[in-house]
Amino acid sequence: MKSKKKSFDSYSKKPLKDEVRKSMNRYFNQLDQKNTPIDVYQLVLNEVEPPLINAVMKFSNNNQSKAARILGLNRTTLRTKLKKYNISK
Secondary structure: OOOOOOOHHHHOOOOHHHHHHHHHHHHHHHOOOOOOOOOHHHHHHHHHHHHHHHHHHHHOOOOHHHHHHHHOOOHHHHHHHHHHOOOOO
8 A cells, every 4th residue: 555645734733725725814804895806826926936935945055956846846947936036046
């Protein structure tokens, strides 16, 4: 019988998905009910991606190849995102 590979957040006391769910509930509860939000996916990415990349770059001692592997990205894609968010090496 094969053992299931645990996801990273399965090791934390508060799974990341639960924290995201809480944040999104807070966001929607704060909205004016007369207006429907648009482009929420991009809003969340723009809020989450820069601190995620910063944390991984710090963890990898600014090694782009290692950071790209950790993130599951191509190194060129990581470089594009570093430039987009003006994150220095």
